[in-house]
Amino acid sequence: MAVKKHRDVSVIYDIKTWRDITPMNTSAGTMLHNKTGNWRTIKPVFENKTPACQDACPAGNDIEGWIRLLQKGEYEKAYWHLKREEPFPSVLGRVCFRFCEEACNRNPLDECVGIGALERFIGDYGASCGPHPDLPEYNGKSLAVVGSGPAGMSAAYFGRLLGFRVVIFEALPVMGGILRVGIPGYRLPREVVAAEFEKLAAMGIELQPGTAVGEDISFKEIGNRYDYIFLATGAHGSKKLGIDGEDESRRIMSGLELLRNVALGEDVTCGKRVAVIGGGNTAIDVARTVLRMGSDVTLIYRRSEEEMPANPEEVMEAREEGIQFRFLAAPEKVELHDDGSIRKLICCEMELGPIDESGRRRPVRKDGALFDVETDSILTAIGEVPVLDYLNGIAAAGNTSVAVDDTLTAGIGKNGNIFAGGDITDIPRTVVNAVASGKRAAIAIDCEYKGIDFGDVVKENSVGNGSALSFSRYMHWEPAVPWNIHQVVDSEKIVYDYFIKAPRIEEKTEDAGERKASFNAYRETYTEDDAQQEASRCMHCGRCIECDNCLIFCPDSSVLLQDDDRFGYAFDYDYCKGCGVCFTECPRYVITMVSEEEGDK
Amino acid sequence: MRQLLKGNYAVAEGARLCRVNVVSAYPITPQTTIVERLSEMCASGDLDAKFIKVESEHSAMATLVGASSAGVRVFTATSSNGLLLMHEVLHWVAGARLPVVMANVNRAVSGGWNIWADQTDAISQRDTGWVQIYCESSQEVLDSVIMAYRLAEKISMPVMLTYDAFFLSHTTETVDVPDIERVDAFLPPYRPEFKIDIDNPRMFGGLIPPEYFYEHRYAVHRASLETLDWYPEICRGFRDMFGREYGITEEYRTDDAEVVVVTAGTITSVVRITIDRMREAGIKVGLVKLRLFRPVPVERWRTVLGAIGKVVVIDRNLSPGLAGVFASEIQATLYPLENRPAIYPVVAGLGGRDVTPEDIEGIINHALSSDDPAGIPLFWGLKQ
Numbered sequence A: 001m002a003v004k005k006h007r008d009v010s011v012i013y014d015i016k017t018w019r020d021i022t023p024m025n026t027s028a029g030t031m032l033h034n035k036t037g038n039w040r041t042i043k044p045v046f047e048n049k050t051p052a053c054q055d056a057c058p059a060g061n062d063i064e065g066w067i068r069l070l071q072k073g074e075y076e077k078a079y080w081h082l083k084r085e086e087p088f089p090s091v092l093g094r095v096c097f098r099f100c101e102e103a104c105n106r107n108p109l110d111e112c113v114g115i116g117a118l119e120r121f122i123g124d125y126g127a128s129c130g131p132h133p134d135l136p137e138y139n140g141k142s143l144a145v146v147g148s149g150p151a152g153m154s155a156a157y158f159g160r161l162l163g164f165r166v167v168i169f170e171a172l173p174v175m176g177g178i179l180r181v182g183i184p185g186y187r188l189p190r191e192v193v194a195a196e197f198e199k200l201a202a203m204g205i206e207l208q209p210g211t212a213v214g215e216d217i218s219f220k221e222i223g224n225r226y227d228y229i230f231l232a233t234g235a236h237g238s239k240k241l242g243i244d245g246e247d248e249s250r251r252i253m254s255g256l257e258l259l260r261n262v263a264l265g266e267d268v269t270c271g272k273r274v275a276v277i278g279g280g281n282t283a284i285d286v287a288r289t290v291l292r293m294g295s296d297v298t299l300i301y302r303r304s305e306e307e308m309p310a311n312p313e314e315v316m317e318a319r320e321e322g323i324q325f326r327f328l329a330a331p332e333k334v335e336l337h338d339d340g341s342i343r344k345l346i347c348c349e350m351e352l353g354p355i356d357e358s359g360r361r362r363p364v365r366k367d368g369a370l371f372d373v374e375t376d377s378i379l380t381a382i383g384e385v386p387v388l389d390y391l392n393g394i395a396a397a398g399n400t401s402v403a404v405d406d407t408l409t410a411g412i413g414k415n416g417n418i419f420a421g422g423d424i425t426d427i428p429r430t431v432v433n434a435v436a437s438g439k440r441a442a443i444a445i446d447c448e449y450k451g452i453d454f455g456d457v458v459k460e461n462s463v464g465n466g467s468a469l470s471f472s473r474y475m476h477w478e479p480a481v482p483w484n485i486h487q488v489v490d491s492e493k494i495v496y497d498y499f500i501k502a503p504r505i506e507e508k509t510e511d512a513g514e515r516k517a518s519f520n521a522y523r524e525t526y527t528e529d530d531a532q533q534e535a536s537r538c539m540h541c542g543r544c545i546e547c548d549n550c551l552i553f554c555p556d557s558s559v560l561l562q563d564d565d566r567f568g569y570a571f572d573y574d575y576c577k578g579c580g581v582c583f584t585e586c587p588r589y590v591i592t593m594v595s596e597e598e599g600d601k
Numbered sequence B: 001m002r003q004l005l006k007g008n009y010a011v012a013e014g015a016r017l018c019r020v021n022v023v024s025a026y027p028i029t030p031q032t033t034i035v036e037r038l039s040e041m042c043a044s045g046d047l048d049a050k051f052i053k054v055e056s057e058h059s060a061m062a063t064l065v066g067a068s069s070a071g072v073r074v075f076t077a078t079s080s081n082g083l084l085l086m087h088e089v090l091h092w093v094a095g096a097r098l099p100v101v102m103a104n105v106n107r108a109v110s111g112g113w114n115i116w117a118d119q120t121d122a123i124s125q126r127d128t129g130w131v132q133i134y135c136e137s138s139q140e141v142l143d144s145v146i147m148a149y150r151l152a153e154k155i156s157m158p159v160m161l162t163y164d165a166f167f168l169s170h171t172t173e174t175v176d177v178p179d180i181e182r183v184d185a186f187l188p189p190y191r192p193e194f195k196i197d198i199d200n201p202r203m204f205g206g207l208i209p210p211e212y213f214y215e216h217r218y219a220v221h222r223a224s225l226e227t228l229d230w231y232p233e234i235c236r237g238f239r240d241m242f243g244r245e246y247g248i249t250e251e252y253r254t255d256d257a258e259v260v261v262v263t264a265g266t267i268t269s270v271v272r273i274t275i276d277r278m279r280e281a282g283i284k285v286g287l288v289k290l291r292l293f294r295p296v297p298v299e300r301w302r303t304v305l306g307a308i309g310k311v312v313v314i315d316r317n318l319s320p321g322l323a324g325v326f327a328s329e330i331q332a333t334l335y336p337l338e339n340r341p342a343i344y345p346v347v348a349g350l351g352g353r354d355v356t357p358e359d360i361e362g363i364i365n366h367a368l369s370s371d372d373p374a375g376i377p378l379f380w381g382l383k384q
Helices: A002-012 A052-056 A063-071 A075-082 A089-095 A099-103 A115-128 A150-161 A190-202 A219-225 A255-263 A281-292 A312-321 A431-450 A454-461 A528-535 A549-553 A581-585 A596-600 B007-017 B032-044 B057-069 B080-085 B087-095 B138-155 B180-186 B210-242 B267-280 B298-305 B325-334 B357-369
Strands: A042-046 A048-051 A142-146 A165-169 A206-208 A228-231 A252-254 A273-277 A296-301 A324-327 A329-336 A342-355 A361-373 A377-380 A418-420 A483-489 A559-561 A569-571 A591-595 B002-006 B022-025 B050-053 B074-079 B101-106 B131-134 B159-164 B172-176 B249-252 B259-263 B285-290 B292-294 B310-315 B342-347
Touching (some): A052 A063, A052 A483, A063 A528, A089 A115, A089 A431, A142 A150, A142 A219, A228 A431, A273 A281, A296 A329, A431 A454, A549 A559, B002 B007, B007 B032, B022 B032, B022 B057, B032 B074, B050 B057, B074 B080, B080 B087, B138 B180, B259 B267, B259 B325, B310 B357, B342 B357
Parallel strands (some): A048 A483, A165 A206, A273 A296, B101 B159, B259 B310
Antiparallel strands (some): A042 A591, A559 A569, B002 B172, B249 B285
16 A cells, blocks of 8 residues: 555656645645654653552552542442452551552642542442452462461461461450450441451451460461461560559559450459550550540650651541640659559650651650659550560560561571561551551462562562552453553652642541540441542542543544553554654653663563 | 624624634734634534634644644634734645635734734735735625635635724624525535545645745745635625625725725725715715735726726825835736826824824825825824
8 A cells, every 4th residue: 555655646746837736735645655653762652550659558559440440330349459459448448547648649739539538438338249259269278377467367368369278366355456456446346347357257268266376276386287377466565664663553554455455345444534655556546545434634745746656637636535645744753652553653854855766856854854743544655566475485585576588488487488477577567567568478478389489579569669569460460451560650740730629528527525425436438429529539640541632632643542442542653753742641641751772672 | 683793793703604613712902802702602502613722823823724724614813913923824824725714803013002903914914825805894894704714715725804903893883694504505514625634644734845836836826816716706606695795896986086095994984985075075086995905906906996097095004114005006006007097105094093084085185186196105194
């Protein structure tokens, strides 16, 4: 065809008089023979990227993927899609600190998308969903998970999806670890945690509550019975204040222990006035719990509010509920009555000194600035530590956590088949980080079993810049559009001209007076309408939605629809000159330009 | 249906009746209400057209280059500095033989701001290749839009309609707005011989080397001249369909006239009244109204002016260093005639200065009392 048309053109170029000039100054013949693609030095590539939210999620949650399905009203599909990377949406949708929302590219436009609330909506929808669609046959190998907190749950879930026969040992009579006996019920209702375990059991995961490893079953025996072991016993010990009188009164208690006792329904009394020591999330949970038991609560923290490690939203809610805060103060001494009750707590005022190794200003004692706090109980929440007694003789004595390498293999045992994750290891103490470590361990165990180099797996499957691994990518559950997993689409890559402001929908929340009156959950899951409206705010960063901008703007008609109704676009490289207009006008950085040399590789 | 319409709204109605597909424009006083009305029509659905907002007149015309090349009927309107900003693209449109129709509201050109009537803006585009037609009334403006598309699409050349700021753009008159079905019958859908077609791509506006460019320009020149063959026929067709007759020029009481006044635009109406008044006093004076200025209708001008004793040309425009451009071009056109008339160039009414019947009478009396104009322009009404 090209040859024939070329002849047409050569004829027309034989202009003998002005009458041979074509009207409208066009070539008389087709220009199809002129393959202008050979002008190109850079070329557009059509590939999805990693959105900023997914990059920020320690678990690599494919948020955009399930929000897209949610938008279409395909809630069950959204649920199972979500669970490919993050197994417990009804839990994380309630308690996650939502690094995704901090990273959301909507922040520079108006406000981040309510990802947590949407995840909760989808997670709660999961109650009506059937059996897990991705369950494989067993691979003949077994995995013992010690500890049923979020890290253990996650390792069990992904381990089962990889074909391992899994059992979870839990020392307490109830499953869930910190989710069940740490996080108070008003934030995470018991039945939500219980429902997740029903789903794990339905996947064929064996649950062994009330089985303390080291007491009810020896560590050695587990090693004999199972091919792989995942340690996830968390950090259930409390640091001591280290002040005079601390060990002499039953009125001075570990906050974490109090939370556990309340959660297990044991009788707990604190008296009318309670002082909580600490500035982290546990301190806030403890303070709000005893507030709900009818006490007046003062939270004492040695630095200022700015340095508090607790989630700011929860600090705000605690304040609304009537918790008193005393910043820049630290306990010095407790004076007791003869019956062991507290006469007074003596604190010292602090001031902020130079920056310490945590990057915050170090609190420094103000000499002589002592003051008394009248209180009936003192609850400590100044840090949690793993309890490693059950590993006695295996883990090095005196360690405060279990050391692991990149594969999460603990440097213990003789076969390299013992892995560890969650708060027992040295990772950020959040539920999502624990879930992420469980997922990572499951993949590491699978690599160990299959003899695959885990380093290669990490290279292939790391989501964006973060530590998260994509389980879908590892499983070759390939998406419809090619996914450049390592390239993150942050706000600089978004063409904001194409997005309009829209207010964020907040979950309905009871006011402080109502919520502090009980341990009931005080936030409501979105209605379907709210979920739809909020989901519509997602900008689908780095993910093609077939908006057709590239198709419309291409000056060479070289952006084409895919053959066979496949999703997305293709390029006609015969004629694409590499001008980059499609790249510039793609609102969400799906189209990127690469050099011809790079593209040929 | 008879309606009370300002000149600007009459233009918008004309575009609507022609079912234009794309409108792209940038607002400028006194044109603004044209595109306001068109945007309202697009929004309400009265006009099924794409209204493309742009950031300048240059872009407005460039947008129409694309749309017209894609084979649809397009429209825009502008004025004064806006027209000048389009200048580069005006050449392109004519060179690419695109049948764009544009309304230009004649307004004085800055510097020294002035928003009032003055034809220097359109006059300064005379060499772009656009067909130029000057209008006197709202009815003529509306009718001329319809005829302009017939002509433009017939000869593949752009047409510019121009009319005076405020005197016409913002003055309300009774206008007969024809039924759109009758306009459809007069103006068939645009079916270009060449258009952008992604399945059969052609080269548009490519490089033309020296051995062909001359021929290309000559082809443009010949296309412009085709106006003289087709426009009278189009006008007759329009008369048959709608009952109103226009031409390349309009003559009024010229038969035995000793003096004929030549005008373009709204001054014509004032001259017509003045002539009636002077005729009653026995003075043999007539009027030739110019409608078509590009292409120059050489034969027509020679026919209607060649036998007159004295021709007064009133220019509401000024080419500094030359004076009125209409006068200059009429002089050039009539020069080869053996018994050419005495030509009296007059400049008047710049920047919206009112030209009254008394002014016209004074101008005519000047011609009557002088036998040797010597081509020296009269700056009528200038504060000396």
